[in-house]
Amino acid sequence: MKKQLLILFLTLLAQFAFAQDWDWGGPMDPLQQKIRIRHYRLELEFFPETQRIQGSNTITFSAEEKLDTLRLNLIDEYEVQQVLMDGKEVKFSHKGDILDIIPVDCTCDQVQVFYGGKTPIAPNPPWEGGFTWEKDQLENHWMGLSSQGEGSQIFMPALDHPASEPSEGVDLLLTAPKPYFVASNGRLRSTLEGEDKLTYHWATAYPINVYNINFTMGIFHEEKLDFTSISGGTIPMHVWVLQENRTKAPELLQLLKISTETQEKYFGPFPFPDDKIAVVETPYLGMEHQTINAYGNNFQFVPMGATQYDWLLHHELGHEWFGNKISVADFADLWIHEGLTAYGDFLFYWEHGGPEAYFDKVRGDAKYIPHIKPVVSPANSTENEAYHGEIYSKGAMVIHSLRGILGDEVFFPMIKAFASDERFTYQNRVSTKDFMEFVQSYSGQDLRGFFELYLYTTDIPRLKVGKKGKSGYAIALQGIDFTMPVEVETSEGLVRVALGPKPTLVRSSSPPVVDPRGWIMMER
Template sequence: MKKITLVLLFGLFTQLSFSQNWDWGGPVDPLQQKFEVRHYRLELELLPETQSIQGSNTVTFSASEKLDTLRLNLIEAYQVSIVLMDGKEVQFNHQNDILDIFPIDCTCDQVQVFYGGKTPIAVNPPWEGGFTWEKDQLGNHWMGLSSQGEGSQIFMPGLDHPSSEPSEGVDIIITVPKPYFVASNGRQVETVVKNEKVTYHWSTSYPINVYNINFTMGIFHEEKMDFLSVSGALVPMHVWVLQENRNKAKSLLEVLKTSTETQEKYFGAFPFPEDKIAVVETPYLGMEHQTINAYGNNFQFVQLGKVQYDWLLHHELGHEWFGNKVSVGDWADMWIHEGLTAYGDWLFYWEHGGPEAYFTKVKSESKNIPHARPVVGPINSTEEQAYHPEIYTKGAMVIHSLRGILGDESFFPMLKAFASDERFTYQNLVNTNDFIEFVQAYSGKNLQGFFHLYLYSTDLPRLKVSKKGKSKYSISLQGIAFEMPLEVLTSEGIQRIIAGSKEVDVLSTTPPVVDPSGWMMMKR
């Protein structure tokens, strides 16, 4: 999800009550364990005057056995009019946000659901999501969709679980009144104008998490270029902004280019080169929709070194690597999305502001961590259970501390290798244990104690420094059963010790400063 400056974000967590009670994740429904979705073909008409949608979704699936019930998720706010399999109507039951379809006696691997109705209105997007119907300053309709907290059930029937990504992607075909435009995932296949309506067909080339399926309607100004990826691929890069902001579009495109170059340096080539790199201006702050990130930060660029920086754009773009390419199947592990992406925000400071800017940023963010909840949630968490502020800042601090332990020579190649490992990318989902095992195998270090302390508990080691004689001090970390490296600034300069519950002596004619750069989380 979006990072709202990690301070502003914290203040907004009190609003995460999801007043409409839509949540998703948790255990996979037993009926939904019996099939896998391969593809969605979403065909909708957006009706801005009535704030409603009308159309169909065709679900292509595979199952190892004949299904008596094909269970999909769709909120009750929509009216399902007809369901087809093999061109024939089939019976269905739609209640309690569940759409149960009873297949006919066939070998069908597709079902088409026709539905429509008034859209749920976002109460506080993107935290309490839904549809946001606004008008721009010129009086034109402007619609945005946000659904990370609620899932795709608020706009289409499907298998609504983070572990379900259609392996063959999605086609999104949206019809709107002329002269409106619709920006969506993937690449634009065609545009069809008929009478007073225009239809836009978008298609993805990669698996996609259902909450990342998205579309935004408005009258936009476009700026574009071809981005040369480190992979050698030329990737289309687009920004779409409201007409009233057209004079800011070229600057936004340049900011997007700089952020993409920075992300690629540390995490590897852009993950979706067959689609595009893009942002679209939305009537809410932001969200990491795959290849069409929502942007609503009002062009608040700041100078960092020689470049312009937009924290919102950079954060959402970072999710293309962690969240969209590397995806979790259980929201319990959401910190992998948010913590690694938030750490990527800090790396922008390292890259363009230098070490001083980086460590200042780290100290500023880390001092507000309450250590109130474990970073990793209970197994089979729902989105609402798993989403809390520490998956951002403490998750990022775990990665920062890991850098301090491993050293840059091992740490940076490790990050890039993890983001490129076929076992954990695209349709191959990842969990926290996968990450821990990967880091340990890559580094050759036993880090179980470190990860257990910082990811699964709220405890912190307590630093103890005792003076022993005129120029000797002992240093220990109380409350842990493992050791980790610490930097110590003494009268002779920086030295590195291996600290644990046993005291380690250092020589210094002045009181030593332990961990002066702030690599580790501890009570001082």
């Protein structure tokens, strides 16, 4: 009995030790500030029976000065077997999830790290990430990777920071046992067949967030079409689903097409036309992996006007614009990824369900915003510090409120212009300050008070309405020091009134309804 208890204790201890709370972001390490990553060439073989990986990552970088130490990130659970520079073995230290490499005396701009080991298992993907190894209904292996909260350190050695993207993209040579397929980023360049294995060479030349480098292994059914972008170009569009769901694949592909058309209408052409538009079915809910979004929503399509809607499909696709094309360097500004994408979800309701569906959706979501944490986190936040529900819900409401304040004639061209501005896209990064300055410059309006209130505090205005005479009402928004235009439904119809801390007199023979469509977050 004692022996059995000891074995149980050791097993639980091993599982606990492996389920570390990996986090990333925060201030960049000074040693890592000295280098710029140009390219990753990741070569990995998957061993589903033992849930292990083995391979290497070749990292091409540049540095303005000679390096005494090249610092990368890789969790300690993997064993680093060898590190090469200029074809020679170099010394390294691997501890505390840090891989320090001592370069040889050369002008090398590449390092190759050979490593492998048992993969960390995701306890609650995608919110608590790692590898998910499952089997489908046909007893085939099915593996997915989720790492937004943990970074690329859980699957490859890299400069693992949101401010660092490989400027020349990645090559991924991914090997699995026959007959398994591995879906990944970019375009499939070649498939190499061995005696009992298959190697898939995927590649993209676009910059890519390191947590968006991804792969999913399984036996899939594929549906595809050529998508005609509003840019005029043709982009391959694919869906990969498990064999047991093959009958659902054609409709999923059509929904992906409709969602892409909707995103393009409001945010501009698909950002990665040289690659593909694609989703792959995963053993967890979903994630915005660049050009290969994870989809695990079990085909829960709902009617929306004349079409069907899949919120997960549409949301993760929206990240191709906000999160993948437009990226933040500091997780303090993570709401730009999630809030703008969540607002894009509202726009599917607007486009296909009409105004009533849109405003019902907005009002319904606004009710559940707790206003506990500011949307913008402190500078140099980690992912754990910055990630919470209000960066979605309140972030989307901030964008919705901007639409109400600016009007559609200004708002829609402005959002599309922001998503297309070269100062903020691909290799360039964006901050909340950049977004605020862009909106104010484009609109010609001073919105500093609005942004400060809704992005940096948890306060919202308090509505106060008082009767004045026979047909007058004094309306104020208490708790703010600025004014903003707000719709008011009066006996004479809908009017826009500049409301702020000082009462504004509104004429109406019946009690007015302030902000009847729900443009502004306030205590009513």
